Amino acid sequence: MDATMENKMGLPPPYEQAHPNPAPPPSYFGSNPPPPPGMVIPPATAPRTTVITSPPSSGLAPGKLGPGPTGTTCVTCNKSIVTRVDYVPNNRTHIISAALCVLAGCCCGCFVPYCMRSCKTANHYCPNCQAFVGTYIPS
Template sequence: MDATMENKMGLPPPYEPTAPNPAPPPSYFGNDPPPPISTSTHPRTVVVTSSTVVSGSTVPSKLGPGPTGTVCPTCNKSIVTRVDYVPNNRTHIVSAALCIIAGCCCGCFVPYCMRSCKTANHYCPQCKAFIGSHLPS
């Protein structure tokens, strides 16, 4: 059979022979050999850092649900925070759930009277600066 007859019959073209051993890919090191792996231990440099806290500018990492003693970062005075309780999404969701479960609107006002359902915003009583907030868990 000739090549035109093979194409008419839908047969694939014959494969071309390839070289038995293709050339290897180029080396990452060029003509230089890779560096030897050292088995000796080299002295290591250890860097130790410490955090310095400037006195008077620390804010407690955890503000509680009630008044908390701290140092105001604005006026640098030792204070006990003033707390304002503000309704949040949790307050509204609990109120809606009580309204649906109870079937009436009598119980939906209870979460707005409870401090545990509200966010506690802490303020400095001296300079009135915002210190932070405590979200109920």
């Protein structure tokens, strides 16, 4: 069979011989060619890493705040303080108020939880820099 007959039968064309070791294209190394054989290049020094640590803070962590003014160290101004507390109503306050209104049958009892500190969230602030320190949520 000849080449035209093979193509008509759907067979692929015959393979051509490839060169055993083709030369690499010049873009392998970019603009920095490899050093000549026998030349020793000193290894590059690694950049230095500096770790800065802060001393452990004294006082209570923000998670250990109580329902009233608490002594701690302000993380913003780094002073030893007694926190200023603002009491704000939360979902628990609203639920207790609604339950008292339903159980009492009138709206007179629904104001009681808004007057009690134990039903509210205590937000702690620094008296020096007015920064927020943390929250105490009653359980």
